[in-house]
Amino acid sequence: MTTLLEFKNVSKQYGHDTKALSDVSFAVKEGEFVSIIGPSGAGKSTLLRCINRMIDASSGEIIFDGANVMDFRKKELKKLRTRIGMIFQHYNLVNRLSVIENVLHGRLGYKSTLAGVLGLYTEEEKQQAYSILRILGLEDHIYKRCDQLSGGQKQRVGIARALVQNPKMLLCDEPIASLDPNASRIIMEHLKNISSSMGITVIINLHQVDVALKYSDRIIGVNKGRVVYDGTPDGVKTNELQSIYGTDFGKTVDEQGGQHAG
Amino acid sequence: MGWGWDESIRAVNDKAGNKAGQIHNKPIRTKPFNKASFVIQITLLTLVALTLYGFSSFDYKDVHFFEAAYNSLVTVKTMFLEPHFQHFTFAGALKQVIVTLGLAFLTTLFGAVIALFLGLLAARNLSSNTVSVMIKGMVAFIRGVPTVLWVLIFAVAAGLGSVAAVIGMTFHSVGYLIKAYSESFEELDKDVVEALKASGANWWQIVFQAVIPSSITYLISWTFMRFEINFAVAVAMGAAAGAGGIGFDMFMASAFYYDVREIGVITYFILAFAIALEILATRMKRKLRAAE
């Protein structure tokens, strides 16, 4: 399979001496399901946002589909973002609008300014949005306001909004951090399903190591802005976890296991 | 969609056990009806209609709009760029601002003392429902009468001056603070009151040992915000109801001496104090939010 995304020595600096990412390099193949794990504040979220330039990296190269996104001007950047869907921890929906409206927001990047301002969507787009909502099991809620949904349902709306973009890749920033275990499982299965049946590459930031190991093709461990592990889930053992999370790791795993059981 | 979107959907549909390619049989509306949006639209339309009707019905008395607007700009320019002292000195103006601050201070103090007691009675968790509703109704009435009218009504009995101004302005302060205080009290955890009740504390003990200490930061911040408002009110009352202070000087400069430049000086004084108070109030609010 071909390489879809490649980081070459990417660094991100805030102010003078805060380094969020230093010298990050890795590559992701098309259709891969990659989890990024690491402690809070390790730079996972910054790393993800550098890909669609929600945050601009300070140096290095980020190659997506053969082009360096760091060179992109406004128009190319817009086009890049339409091809990359993003899913957030807090869903980032317009709560007062209906499910279908929020999903169709994913089409705005393809529209002229006027059509976008007026919210004019074609019948085809609406049908596509509906099909996706059906796949995600939300077909009975399409006219509901998003503030009437549960957390898991809101996240599925978030996924639908990303899928309606027809993306090549999904970036998921802690998608299950605010959800209960059952809703988390449903979201992860949907993401896995999307990745395997539609061939969409998924990069996902996760807090829960066990979840990451269970679903991913590959794990990237990040600590203090550096990639400290890059390989298969099978290769992640106590040693590796200690280098990702620090030497106290044993404790953390127990707590997390406990959280999951509860 | 060169990489087979439709096939992918079908594949997933098949996996989920659905009939392939099934679509929604009714046209999909992107703006489904809901009551809140409907009310928002009606309200906006009403406001716009009333605005247009207003503009068409006003008696403009042949004012030359552009000329007057231009003159206003010239006035504002003269006012701000060429301010001067004519009928009083720098020290005099400063003294008058302090008088205005004093009026605002007394009003806030009286308002706070009265509102503290009435606020306790208006808080639903500390008082009976009837008393609470009665006080809230009274507040609605007090707020219905504009401050300037309260001041002028009191001026008949007490004569124009600081007494009428302070008492008249106190009404709205009380109304505002009762609402703010009682809401702060209502936020207090029910369990705390219950625990103290269970330990045999009486109403006053609960109020002074639990309710006030736990909401004191809110009380202070609301009181200070009201002080900021009262400063502006005191300026206006000086101008409109002869309450003294810098507002009265502004009124004299405008209505008797027709001295735009002096209004400029006065405006600078008021602005400096008002902005200083606003910055203080904003800081206080931020601190409170951080403490939450």
Added chain:
Amino acid sequence: MQADFFAKKRRNSFIYFALLIFLTWGAITVTEYDVIKGFTSIPKAVEWTFSNFYPNEKAMTKLPDILKTLVETVLVSIAATTVAALFALLCAILGSNTTGINGIFSSFSRAVAALFRNIDVAAWSMILLFSFGQNVLTGYFALFFGTFGFLTRAFMESIDEVSQSSVEALRATGAGYFPIIFQSVIPASMPQLLSWILFMVETNIRHATLIGILTGTGIGFLFSLYYKSLNYSSASLVVIVIVAAILIIEYISNYVRRVIL
């Protein structure tokens, strides 16, 4: 140790209390506030109100005139609020942290808003009186400027509070600036914005009374006319009419708020 803690607490309370007393004394001195008169004036005012300040039959004949002026004042307040809200929305969108176009413009629009907000409506009406004279537009613009300043700040805060997350999501989909504003920022913050607008309509009716007294227009002028000619029964009718108008508008806007928020 414990004794210390309580002693310190008591000492602090004492210091604050002393400071408060001192400030109060200072305020009483500079404003020449007569404390005794303050207390005695309240029963006097109540007594006077009950014996003089109510509408009689003669005042009732003025009711049609009073209502006509009231309607005009209410319309001026509404018109000033809606037009100011439009300008404030523009300024707030361009200046807020979430949707602002750049830092310099943001600081600029905040500064303008602060300036307009802190020049009181009383000052505005006196400034405008020079050029517009005793005209409905004097009051209109005085309300307009104050409202513009206030709403700009309020709108900025609402926009930042409500729409930050959905703006991030839409930016990530590649949507342009204007689609984001119209599809996300405005729908998400509309209830808050409308709530502020309604609040400002209520406030402006109160302000309009004050401005009327200062500039000789609208319902405020009518009140001061009757008040100065000692025609208290007609003046009281004006007060009753104003209170009724404000309560009705408050009732309507509370209803709207309940439904939309």
